[in-house]
Amino acid sequence: MKYLALIRSSESEWESLTDEQRQEWYGRYRAFSEEAGARMTDGAELQPSSTATTVRVRSEKTQVTDGPFAETREQIAGYFVFDCQSMDEAVELAAKIPGALHGTVEVRAHHEEATS
Numbered sequence: 501m502k503y504l505a506l507i508r509s510s511e512s513e514w515e516s517l518t519d520e521q522r523q524e525w526y527g528r529y530r531a532f533s534e535e536a537g538a539r540m541t542d543g544a545e546l547q548p549s550s551t552a553t554t555v556r557v558r559s560e561k562t563q564v565t566d567g568p569f570a571e572t573r574e575q576i577a578g579y580f581v582f583d584c585q586s587m588d589e590a591v592e593l594a595a596k597i598p599g600a601l602h603g604t605v606e607v608r609a610h611h612e613e614a615t616s
Contacts, residue, residue, distance in 0.1 A: 502541065502610040503582045503590035508574035509603030511548055528598040536582070536593055543580035574603055 517525070533540060549567065556563045577599060584590040587609060594605045 501584065501586075501612070503584055503587070503594075504608050504610065505580045505582060505590070505594045505597060506576060506606040506608070507578045507580075507597060507599040507603060508572075508606070509577045509599050510573060511575050511577070513602065514577070525598060532596055532598060535596065536580070539582050539584055539589075539593060541581045541583050543578065545578040546576060549575040577603065 514522075533543070552567055554565045554567065556565075580594075580597065582590050582593055584593065587607070590607050590609075594600065594607045597605050599605060
């Protein structure tokens with residue numbers, strides 16, 4: 501089953517890091533990716549929330565606004581997609597994501613429709 505690990509962290513904290521500190525974190529992510537191996541099927545760091553565009557459709561009219569949907573202390577920083585045997589395995593893997601040390605990681609199973 502596939503699981504999405506959504507990484508949230510403080511953009512202001514990330515921006516306050518030196519280049520050397522950022523490179524150290526990137527090294528941790530590379531090491532995590534190697535450990536996850538084939539169980540990680542996708543993943544990416546995202547651009548800052550200031551580059552986001554929010555889309556809503558109301559009464560058949562598309563509304564497009566700049567920025568994220570809501571102001572929060574933590575922003576969506578990136579994600580990984582895992583292919584694991586269970587939620588327990590996905591959570592165990594998510595706990596090893598470096599971002600879990602300073603932010604939060606939300607894990608959700610992909611929705612699978614019942615076949616008849």
